[in-house]
Amino acid sequence: MTMRRFVIERDIPAIGSADRAALQAAAKKSNEVLAALAPEVQWEHSYVAGDKTFCIYLAKDESVIRKHAEMSGFPATKITEVAKIIDPTTEAG
Numbered sequence: 001m002t003m004r005r006f007v008i009e010r011d012i013p014a015i016g017s018a019d020r021a022a023l024q025a026a027a028k029k030s031n032e033v034l035a036a037l038a039p040e041v042q043w044e045h046s047y048v049a050g051d052k053t054f055c056i057y058l059a060k061d062e063s064v065i066r067k068h069a070e071m072s073g074f075p076a077t078k079i080t081e082v083a084k085i086i087d088p089t090t091e092a093g
Contacts, residue, residue, distance in 0.1 A: 001039065003058040005085075006065055009078040016050040023048070026074070033072040040064045052077075 018026075034043055041064045044056040059065050062079050069076035 001060055003042070003060060005044075005082040006057045006059055006062065007080045007082060008053075008055040008057060008065060008069075008076050009080075010053045010055065010069075010075050011051060011077045012053060012074070013051050015053055016048055018048070030068075030072055030074065033068050036071070037064060037068055041068055 030043060034041060041057060041059040044058065046053045046055040057065060057068075062081070065079055066076055068074075
């Protein structure tokens with residue numbers, strides 16, 4: 001199965017000030033849903049900032065990300081497929 005990379009923007013009020021226990025509970029819930037949906041979706045990592053998270057996922061398609069959002073209760077406010085990745089080494093060709 002070909003996996004595509006997505007950025008999922010989630011609007012979650014005050015998530016940036018959540019304590020470690022709250023973030024652990026969120027990760028646990030997400031992991032439980034991911035296990036149920038495997039192997040069609042994988043969570044790479046998330047950036048937590050203010051009232052949003054930006055989650056990086058590998059998935060077969062957008063529909064499985066929406067299913068994860070529905071099952072986990074974490075909103076998928078905006079889903080964007082990543083077309084390409086560049087980094088500082090890109091200039092080397």
